[in-house]
Amino acid sequence: MKKKDLRIYKHPIxxxxxxRKKIYIYFNxxxxxxxxxxxxxxxxxxxxxxxxxxxxRFKEVRGIFxxxxxxxxxVMTVDGIPNIRTCITPVKEKMKIEFQEGLGKWKKKIW
Amino acid sequence: xxxxDLVIIGGGPAGLCAAISARKKGIDVLIIDENLRPGGQxxxxxxxxxxxxxxxxxxRGFVIGEKLLKEVKELxxxxxxxxxxxGIFKDKVIGVIKDGKNIxxxxxxxxxxxxxxxxxxxxxxxxLPGVMGAGACQTMINIHRVLPGKKVxxxxxxxxxxxxxxxxxxxxAEVVGVVEIMPKIGGYLVHAxxxxxxxxxxxxxxxxxxxxxxxxxxxxxxxxxxxxxxxxIKKKKxxxxxxxxxxxxxxxxxxxxxxxxxxxxxxxxxxxxVALHNENMETTVENIFVAGDCSGIEEASTAMEEGxxxxxxxxxKIRGKKWEDEKDQxxxxxxxxxxxxxxxxxxxxxxxxxxEYYERVKTW
Numbered sequence: 424m425k426k427k428d429l430r431i432y433k434h435p436i437x438x439x440x441x442x443r444k445k446i447y448i449y450f451n452x453x454x455x456x457x458x459x460x461x462x463x464x465x466x467x468x469x470x471x472x473x474x475x476x477x478x479x480r481f482k483e484v485r486g487i488f489x490x491x492x493x494x495x496x497x498v499m500t501v502d503g504i505p506n507i508r509t510c511i512t513p514v515k516e517k518m519k520i521e522f523q524e525g526l527g528k529w530k531k532k533i534w
Numbered sequence: 535x536x537x538x539d540l541v542i543i544g545g546g547p548a549g550l551c552a553a554i555s556a557r558k559k560g561i562d563v564l565i566i567d568e569n570l571r572p573g574g575q576x577x578x579x580x581x582x583x584x585x586x587x588x589x590x591x592x593x594r595g596f597v598i599g600e601k602l603l604k605e606v607k608e609l610x611x612x613x614x615x616x617x618x619x620x621g622i623f624k625d626k627v628i629g630v631i632k633d634g635k636n637i638x639x640x641x642x643x644x645x646x647x648x649x650x651x652x653x654x655x656x657x658x659x660x661x662l663p664g665v666m667g668a669g670a671c672q673t674m675i676n677i678h679r680v681l682p683g684k685k686v687x688x689x690x691x692x693x694x695x696x697x698x699x700x701x702x703x704x705x706x707a708e709v710v711g712v713v714e715i716m717p718k719i720g721g722y723l724v725h726a727x728x729x730x731x732x733x734x735x736x737x738x739x740x741x742x743x744x745x746x747x748x749x750x751x752x753x754x755x756x757x758x759x760x761x762x763x764x765x766x767i768k769k770k771k772x773x774x775x776x777x778x779x780x781x782x783x784x785x786x787x788x789x790x791x792x793x794x795x796x797x798x799x800x801x802x803x804x805x806x807x808v809a810l811h812n813e814n815m816e817t818t819v820e821n822i823f824v825a826g827d828c829s830g831i832e833e834a835s836t837a838m839e840e841g842x843x844x845x846x847x848x849x850x851k852i853r854g855k856k857w858e859d860e861k862d863q864x865x866x867x868x869x870x871x872x873x874x875x876x877x878x879x880x881x882x883x884x885x886x887x888x889x890e891y892y893e894r895v896k897t898w
Contacts, residue, residue, distance in 0.1 A: 430679055430681075431675060431679040431681060431705050461678065462678060474750060475663070483662075485661060485663060486662070486664065487682065488665070489651070489666070489669075489670050490670035490673040490674055496661075511570070
């Protein structure tokens with residue numbers, strides 16, 4: 424396993440990070456390696472990407488704050504759907520994740 | 535509309551223990567949890583718990599979590615995951631969004647064990663990426679196994695601040711310091727000693743003035759305070775960090791209890807507004823119970839005991855039986871746990887809650 428990323432591969436209490444199926448996702452068009460079961464924001468942070476969106480009114484950059492799906496600071500546009508809480512949404516093969524400007528735009532109709 | 539004997543909202547330590555206790559007494563139980571797996575915050579607790587053998591002392595939090603999940607499964611408790619209980623309506627009807635669909639569930643009894651949320655702390659640039667809750671950081675390193683930063687400043691020296699600092703060291707991060715505005719360490723000295731052994735400085739009577747960085751945290755300015763907590767500006771100091779963790783306490787998550795019409799009281803030592811309840815954990819709304827952090831911030835160990843107490847109490851009401859001995863044993867274990875400087879104040883606050891319950895339920 425390559426160790427250039429920020430994943431914790433070895434841990435004194437939790438042991439080695441278990442082998443998981445490798446998949447690929449895209450962040451702003453860039454291909455990233457992810458593992459099945461990982462949350463979107465965790466994959467981004469593992470790759471040093473912490474700027475997830477810019478707020479509508481004050482144009483402030485935001486990242487993960489609560490990591491358990493409460494604060495909605497980590498929302499991004501995922502497969503064309505804006506405002507997805509990336510800290511509690513698992514990755515899927517070929518998922519397209521985009522930095523979200525403001526409230527985002529719907530690129531896909533779901534109804 | 536689905537009908538259930540007991541619906542438990544929140545499948546953390548309190549909710550799971552409530553489910554196990556009630557199920558063992560022959561009650562049909564449904565747990566509703568918004569997460570992808572139950573266990574609440576137990577799975578990020580990788581330290582050994584305190585207390586006695588009955589409190590599962592010496593066992594690490596995530597191991598306790600695994601044990602509880604196994605038991606819940608063996609007992610055949612129904613669990614709805616990825617399901618959000620958004621409201622409690624008249625006659626104990628619960629609105630749930632499950633798999634994107636709206637479902638109404640009618641319950642004979644409800645136990646609310648929704649836990650708590652981390653307190654934020656505002657300072658300039660606290661919204662930048664690189665500032666997060668200490669609990670959030672713990673989730674990142676122990677559940678997601680990703681370091682959200684390499685050089686960390688911890689704000690707050692309560693148990694959460696101390697434990698997460700140590701766990702950051704275990705995960706391979708550098709903790710450049712713990713900042714505490716009070717003149718002494720907030721948490722247990724056992725935890726403080728662990729990080730001191732690694733040479734992590736604990737800055738007492740010190741606060742954070744601001745986070746530094748344009749679009750991400752690159753540093754922090756910390757500053758000593760005088761006896762009136764006013765920063766002594768000329769002594770301020772810049773520290774290079776890429777992560778600032780906030781560990782300044784928790785607040786009970788009790789929106790559903792408000793919505794259900796429960797009466798509340800303010801208890802500072804328990805984290806803020808909490809629902810009044812009696813010695814069986816029943817609130818002022820009949821057949822709605824509370825357990826765990828949402829009824830006052832304590833520890834997972836007390837949450838589990840409160841859950842058991844609530845679970846048995848529900849079973850008593852539905853089955854028309856009494857299990858007073860069992861309940862007394864649980865109450866004794868709760869008392870045994872509520873000792874020491876912190877525990878004693880919580881114990882008194884909990885006793886006040888029960889007293890206020892009886893006073894206000896009379897006139898209500």
